[in-house]
Amino acid sequence: MRLPSWLSQHLAALRALLVFTVLLGLAYPLALVAAGHLPGLNDRADGSLLTANGRTVGSALLGQSFTDVDGNPVPRYFQSRPSAAGDGYDPTSTAASNLGPESVVDTIATDPEESTQSLLSQVCARSRAVGELDGVDGRRPYCTADGVGAVLAVFRADGLTGRVTRVVSVNQAAPATPFVTSWQGVPVELAQPGEDYVAAGGLITPVRGDAPAEPAVPADAVTASGSGLDPHISPAYAQIQVNRVARQRGADPAAIRRLVDQHTTGRALGFMGEPGVNVLELNLALDEQFAAR
Structure with missing residues (x-):
């Protein structure tokens, strides 16, 4: 007796499902488990x-x-x-x-929970902490002595040119002391919580400082x-x-x-x-x- 074509197609599909279930759902996983217990591989298969x-x-x-x-x-x-x-x-x-080399400005807020550190400040803080823990020089280029990014927002009379009218140490807030007292003759201010000095037109200027070119604290200790x-x-x-x-x-x-x-x-x-x-x-x-x- 010849089965209807629609029923033959469904039976063929069912057979294919069963074959691939046995091959890929049972045989293949069991083969991998067995391979994982071979000498030299068993410790890695169990997570080392x-x-x-x-x-x-x-x-x-x-x-x-x-x-x-x-x-x-x-x-x-x-x-x-x-x-x-x-x-x-x-x-x-x-x-x-997901922070990159251009992450140099912290977000300073009145509520510490809303404040965030830039990658630069994270690196500076870690380097300072490692230096204190291990008794080595924790200084790094573009870092302040108190462990944040040494970055200024420089305001000029004509935007990008002209005389300097205002300078803010964007990663330092009270009661800190500005890492430089003045910039091109203008006193350096501390950052105020909630202020966006980039949006206000400040030219972001990292300051290298006098740290050694090759820090004593290696990169993997701070990143x-x-x-x-x-x-x-x-x-x-x-x-x-x-x-x-x-x-x-x-x-x-x-x-x-x-x-x-x-x-x-x-x-x-x-x-x-x-x-x-x-x-x-x-x-x-x-x-x-x-x-x-």
Whole structure:
């Protein structure tokens, strides 16, 4: 008996659905799970989890912060790079800040909750904090001594030309002290909350200052990675933290440096990327070999 054409078409479609369900919904996923348990791949398939004292403490593939309940760095640990993922290293909110090189003017409001920092001020504040924590020079070009962007709004009599009539340090509000007292003979004012000096016609002028051209605090200590989840820091950032960690743990700095070297990985395939230090793995090794005093 010959089936109606419409019924034959539906049965063919059903058979195709069943075949592809078995292949793509069962066989393919199970094959991938099996491949993930091959020697050398099983730890990565499970998330490269790290344990201490029988307890899972994190993943070698995801960064995390080493801070106290108030968000302050714990001095006995190496510190990670900043993160813009959620409240920091949140895998469900992986993201960058989307701020670029032209982000140099802060939003200063009466309500601190409505104030926002430019990328420049974030970098300046972080560099200053790292410098104080690790006892190195935290100065950077275009940063003030109090850790914000050294940026002026310069007003001229004829817009972009003519004599200077007014100068405002746009990222400093009372009770700060202007990072320069005058500009081309005109006293520098502090910014007022709620004022938009760009819209008012001020010419935004970053001021380099006298900071060294090569800052002691490396770039990865003051900028977040694109994903916000990078578990590595540069060897340069690790090295400026050695003396602090050694002091906190009563250890020889040379021994801490050797431990850093042991946890430094080279470029992928020998030429891609830069060397890195996995902070979680390094801190776990510290706890194992140099217990805090």
